[in-house]
Amino acid sequence: MFTGIIEAVGALRAINTSGDGARVIIDTGVLDLSDVKLGDSIATNGICLTVVAVDNSSFSADVSSETLTRTGLAHYQTGDSVNLEKAMLPTTRFGGHMVSGHVDAVSEITRIEHKGNSIDYWLTMPAELAAYIAEKGSITIDGTSLTVNSLTAEQFRLTIVPHTTQQTIISKYQVGTKVNLEVDLIARYIERLLTKHTANVQEPSGVTHALLARSGFIK
16 A cells, blocks of 8 residues: 655666566665665655565566556656655555556646646547546545546546656656546545345345244254
């Protein structure tokens, strides 16, 4: 699990495809890797990657075909900047929201508007995720925990303050930039609880303790 508070900006050193998957090497910039071990998770632009090799300034991870299909990673170029966050600890200050690192879809920036010291970004809202995106709710963009400030039927707006611009890759965004999107995990579970999934619900069999006793199977 992650919090969506970016710890460092790194860069894609290499992406080597093999079969349906790939292996990536990420330069980690100022991210402290002293406590990172093989098998640990590092969110890279919001994608939860498992460390398979690590040194003082980089780590490597294997990427499945599902990840390449679901995220924007397949279109990244060597040298592209990426947001980085190590998996949270039980003692971590929870500054963002619950982030799983499982990208739901790719969204696209459609409009950028400067307002005072902040910047508004409008992004496309995939129809299949619209139910999970709410005004003043949390959303993750390239691994960054952000707040939805308004939305229409097809788009939503984020307002980015200077600190977030300075600490993440958001300053590189332009109209047309594609970003990884993860909806609020709690919203997804609430929808699951409130929606009847008949395919997964079995009808009562009608077999009761009283019926078994009347039929002589139990005393």
